[in-house]
Each structure stands twice: as structure tokens, then as C-alpha cells.
Amino acid sequence: MPEGHMIHVDARRFDEAMGDRVVHTDSPQGRFADGAAALDGRTLRDTEAFGKNLFLRFSGASPQYLHVHLGLIGGWTWWDADHQQLSGRPVVNADSSNVRLRLRTGRGDAERSAELRGAITCTLVDEEGMDRAVAKLGPDPLRDDADPGLAWAKVRKSKKPIGGLLLDQAVTAGAGLIWRAEVPFLAGVDPHRPGVDVAEDEFTTMWSEMARVMSEAVERGGKEITTDPADRPETDGHVGRDDAFYVFRRDGEPCLRCGTEIRVAEMGTRKVWWCPSCQPR
Numbered sequence: 001m002p003e004g005h006m007i008h009v010d011a012r013r014f015d016e017a018m019g020d021r022v023v024h025t026d027s028p029q030g031r032f033a034d035g036a037a038a039l040d041g042r043t044l045r046d047t048e049a050f051g052k053n054l055f056l057r058f059s060g061a062s063p064q065y066l067h068v069h070l071g072l073i074g075g076w077t078w079w080d081a082d083h084q085q086l087s088g089r090p091v092v093n094a095d096s097s098n099v100r101l102r103l104r105t106g107r108g109d110a111e112r113s114a115e116l117r118g119a120i121t122c123t124l125v126d127e128e129g130m131d132r133a134v135a136k137l138g139p140d141p142l143r144d145d146a147d148p149g150l151a152w153a154k155v156r157k158s159k160k161p162i163g164g165l166l167l168d169q170a171v172t173a174g175a176g177l178i179w180r181a182e183v184p185f186l187a188g189v190d191p192h193r194p195g196v197d198v199a200e201d202e203f204t205t206m207w208s209e210m211a212r213v214m215s216e217a218v219e220r221g222g223k224e225i226t227t228d229p230a231d232r233p234e235t236d237g238h239v240g241r242d243d244a245f246y247v248f249r250r251d252g253e254p255c256l257r258c259g260t261e262i263r264v265a266e267m268g269t270r271k272v273w274w275c276p277s278c279q280p281r
């Protein structure tokens with residue numbers, strides 16, 4: 001599942017490629033034929049990301065918002081005029097029969113298209129519908145209007161582990177498995193620690209570190225890195241998957257800070273990683 005910062009990267013891409021332009025839409029798969037027909041020929045006015053939810057606002061009559069949640073397997077792929085893929089997971093079979101929604105803009109060399117596959121939510125909503133969807137979410141550390149106090153109010157009363165609370169989109173919106181493991185490491189907190197036992201300054205550190213690592217990832221076009229250069233082996237500047245994280249998928253390997261073996265456990269139905277020395281219970 002994409003982490004929430006990828007949705008902010010998607011929002012930027014739409015803004016840059018299609019913002020204030022007339023967009024043509026269709027649904028090759030057919031499952032979103034009515035919605036695509038309703039959007040076709042409208043102008044993209046605005047893009048917003050809240051956690052893992054993308055909203056594209058179009059000109060014209062209500063409903064004006066396209067709401068997309070990628071879920072576990074969904075994703076966008078972008079193409080240029082020559083049908084060269086610009087971004088997204090490489091599409092081996094470029095057959096478009098499983099494309100739920102395709103958006104196109106520009107002519108000739110400037111043509112850009114975005115294809116949506118596999119999303120759990122792809123729907124048109126009015127402003128109230130958008131507000132309802134957003135109201136279910138906790139604050140998103142990447143948004144300027146986010147109020148971390150709303151997340152803290154839930155964390156401090158909860159007996160659930162902080163690693164689970166960070167993944168709960170109603171507490172903080174945007175974290176996936178990478179951030180829910182790396183952020184407690186950066187704050188020196190065991191992810192199993194119940195929310196009620198997390199100190200306010202520890203939560204404040206987690207919030208600010210989450211905002212930092214997520215916004216840095218957005219600036220890299222999505223690539224997640226949490227390690228400080230001082231904690232990585234000398235390389236030619238390229239940071240590989242093995243050096244990008246302190247704990248995520250590093251079970252059995254030595255902690256980059258203290259050498260203790262990184263551990264892994266099930267939390268909820270998904271995995272969490274931590275260093276038992278750097279992250280006291």
C-alpha cells in the first residue's frame with residue numbers, strides 16, 4: 001500500500017500536468033463509465049491530498065470532486081505523448097482493459113495521460129461528501145492546516161500500541177508500514193508502548209519527525225529515506241533500499257546506531273520492526 005506522502009506526490013503531478021486545463025476522461029474497463037462521462041471536458045481546478053485520499057476538483061456542476069483511495073494494490077501510471085511511461089510502477093502489459101479511469105490533457109507533444117488501476121475508491125462526490133470523508137481522518141502531517149493536538153488527544157487516552165495508533169488513519173492520516181516503524185525509532189519509543197504511556201514530548205517528536213521524513217520523501221518524488229548520512233555506509237550518493245531505513249524490513253540485521261539486532265513482530269495483522277536498545281519500552 002502506498003504511504004500517504006505518495007498521494008501528495010500524485011496531487012502535485014496532477015497540479016503540474018493538468019491544473020487549469022481541460023481534461024478528457026474515459027473508463028476503458030467500464031466500471032467508472034458514468035463518472036468518466038460526467039467529468040469529460042471539465043477543467044481541473046484544484047488538487048488536495050488528505051492522508052491516503054486524493055481529491056481532484058473540477059469545474060462545472062456538482063458533484064465536482066473526484067475522490068480516489070488507492071487501497072492495497074491501486075496505483076496511477078503516467079504517460080507522455082509517445083506512450084512512454086513517466087512514473088508509477090512499470091506496467092508490463094500496457095493493455096488498458098483494467099484501467100478504471102484515464103485522464104488526458106494537452107495536444108501533440110504536450111499530451112499527458114494518467115491511468116488509474118486497482119483503486120478501492122474511485123467516485124464522484126460533492127463538497128459535503130468530501131467533508132464527510134475528510135472528517136473520518138486524523139490530521140495529516142503533510143498538511144499546513146493539520147492540528148497535531150487532535151492526534152495527541154486520541155493517543156494519550158489509548159491503551160493500543162503507538163505503532164498501531166500511527167497506522168490508524170483516524171489518529172494520524174498518511175502513515176503506512178514504513179513510517180509507523182521508522183517514526184517510533186526516530187523518537188526512541190518502542191512501537192509496542194501503549195498510547196497512554198507515551199509522553200507528550202515524545203509524541204511531539206514523533207509528529208515532527210513524521211512531518212519531516214514525509215515531506216523530504218515528497219521532495220524526492222516519493223522515495224523514502226530516514227537514515228542520516230552519518231549512519232549509512234559511504235556510497236556514491238545513491239541510497240539503496242538496504243541503507244534507507246533504520247528498522248523497516250531490517251529484522252535480524254544490526255541496528256545502524258547501536259548494533260543490537262533489529263526485531264520484527266506482528267502488530268494487528270501487519271508487521272512492525274524496532275531496535276530493543278534504541279527504543280525502550
Ligand SMILES: [Zn+2]
Pocket residue numbers: 255256257258259260275276277278279
Ligand atoms: Zn539501536
